[in-house]
Amino acid sequence: MPLEASARIVSELTSRGYNAEREAVTKLASADDPHATLERVVEELPADALVVQTDHVEAVLSATEADAKPTAGGQQSPATTENEDPSVSTGDRTADPTAVGGAAPVETGGSAGANRSVDPELRSLEIAGDMTGDSTGTGEYEDFVAVFRDRLEKLGSKLRGRVNHRPATAIQKMPGGGEVGMVGLVNDIRSTASGHWLIELEDATGTFPWLVMKDREYADLVEELLCDEVLAMEGTLADDSGIAFVDSMYFPDVPRTHKPSTADRHVQAALISDVHVGSQEFMHDAWNAFADWLHTAEAQHVEYLLIAGDMVEGVGVYPNQDEELDVVDIYEQYEVFNEYLKQVPGDIEIVMIPGNHDAVRLAEPQPGFDENLREIMSAHDSRIVSNPSTVTLEGVSVLMYHGVSLDEVIAELPEEKASYDDPHKAMFHLLKKRHVAPQFGGHTRLAPEEEDYLVMEEVPDIFHTGHVHKLGFGKYHNVLAINSGCWQSQTDFQKSVNIDPDAGFAPIVDLDTLDVTVQKFS
Incomplete structure (x- = not known):
């Protein structure tokens, strides 16, 4: 039984609004005609069913065998009609969860094709530096003094x-x-x-x-x-x-002797950012291909998904943005994003931080989303934390920062030291300064707090950013720096500012070795 067949069956059932038991998917994929069997199972499901169970499939398989027995005239009853359309996508047709009249997908469980481990004893995920709910800044002069004193104390001690x-x-x-x-x-x-x-x-x-x-x-x-x-x-x-x-x-810098931590087993994390759902240029097909890939055997070790901001395109972020929107209501943008998130296997742990296009304050640090948006983005019980935050996956610390200050670094430094073509090299300078957004009063809006949440007090093992829509990765003093590109093709606004995005890529990190492979879906 090809593993890809199971993944396609899961994807098809998801697009129709159903989840499925693992054994049910296995039996469907093993049927003589999986397409026709799936179609018949769906037709005969109870009206209130949300999960395709094994006994549903077995009942259809038994009935199909009975129908296939020779009749009194010596002929077999056909299982399908000549003009029946196949119900499982072969790759030429991708289900779109935003299609009008289509059923919204329910959250998908563990992929039968991926067969990834979900033993809670093997996994660990810890969050540090999440300042959501702890913002104390009022904009008074004393707040500005306090944040710079804290910065000087923390980095000066080094x-x-x-x-x-x-x-x-x-x-x-x-x-x-x-x-x-x-x-x-x-x-x-x-x-x-x-x-x-x-x-x-x-x-x-x-x-x-x-x-x-x-x-x-x-x-x-x-x-x-x-x-x-x-x-x-x-x-x-x-x-x-x-x-x-x-x-x-x-400089405060990362010590040259830094030795990164690694996981004790072979496990992977997918690092992505800048999905931009709601934009006319959001790459539906690339995202669907990515979600389908996560259900395959090739992705069986991907157990974590880290999204570094800009889940949606937002509203009013740049001039005439409304002319480039496919979804004009900000809350509806998050609802659509949540439907795409449901395509991800349910046994993958998801962590998200906001970006400058998201519906949070622009000033950094950015608290995680409010309760209304958290309720909308409820798929898979994703962890939603502030920008920046440090996520530790099985001992490997990942500093997640959306990356607005990269614009500042690239603008201020000579092109040979920082450029959009090599975004990871601009990230090297932030590691050297041990601060994700050091310059106040420039392109990056900074909020005064009682403490400076943007200082890199501890050296991360991985530094993950987005924002600039360019793909790049490399190591600085053994810290892996990754800018993960985007899922939005070039907009008219991007053309006007000469941004040529790297879209539809998913960097995959082996947490046991910190090696990187890049999957391309566009």
Whole structure:
């Protein structure tokens, strides 16, 4: 019995609004004519049935055998009519859960084709850093002070052991010519008339200027700096003590000796983002192919699905967006997304974070969806957490962040250091700064809270982002960085800003080795 046949049967029953017992699917796939048998089972199901049970199939198979026995005239009764259409998709026809008049799919259970393990003793999933329900910011001045103090304290603690740190006010009182070190936030970056760089660091006591000479070997690091990131510098005070000449520069960074954790068994996670249901350019066929693939033997080890934001296209996100919408109501967009989510095998654990197109606040960190949206997106009891959050899968920590700040990194840094063609390289800079959105007041909207939820206090094993609609992955100091592309083909707006998306891809990570394979469905 081909495993693909079982997967197609599950998909067909799902499109008609039915779930099925594993043994029932097996018997259907083993029938002499699976297409006709499935059609007859559906016709004879009780009106209130939601699950195709084994006895339903057995009853039809018994009746079919009786019908096939020779009649008094010596002829066999045909099981199907000549013009009957096959009821199971062969790949040429994909069920669309948004089709008018079609039955909405119920949540699919474990795929008979995939045969994946669902032993709860083997799985573990933990969430850290979810600030949903813990937002305290009021927008007052004190909130801004608190979040930057917290950032400096958390990241400064990783740097003070590397330099002989002194507060800004203490440095101002030191005699000229001495060696000095400081940890602070980058308050300003500007070039001098001679081509040198002047960097102003700020700590809780004040500010102090540091001069980076253009001919020093680390001068090119200035091109990587963003305002508001935490940095450490060492150098020599000028004779008048009004400035320090930089001898060395340190980032919080990921230690080069970082050793990532791995799972104790062969298990995989699918990492996707930017589904954009509701857009006219949402790729229905690619998503359906992805969902079908998850029911096959090839995907039997995929037990986790992580979605890094932008489940729907949203409303009013960019100018004239309404002209590119297939579903114009935001709540209906989530209802349709939930129907697509039901196509995913029910024994896969799903974790989602919001993005800038979703119906949450734009300012980061973004709390998870409110109760109304959670009720709509109820398929498979998905975990819905804040952006960012850290998900630990069987010991492997995955930092999930939608990725709006990547626009800022790519805009501010030279093209050879960060570009849309290699989004993972822009992610490397966030790992180096140990912060997912360091610059305040630019493209990325940041919300002041009592603490900075955007700091990478712990080094993740995997860093997963989306947003830029480009596929890219690589390792930085043994941290696997993945930007997972999208499920939306190029829109008119994207054409106007020269975005050529990588759409219909699903990176699959082996959690026991952190190796990556990419499945293409477009």
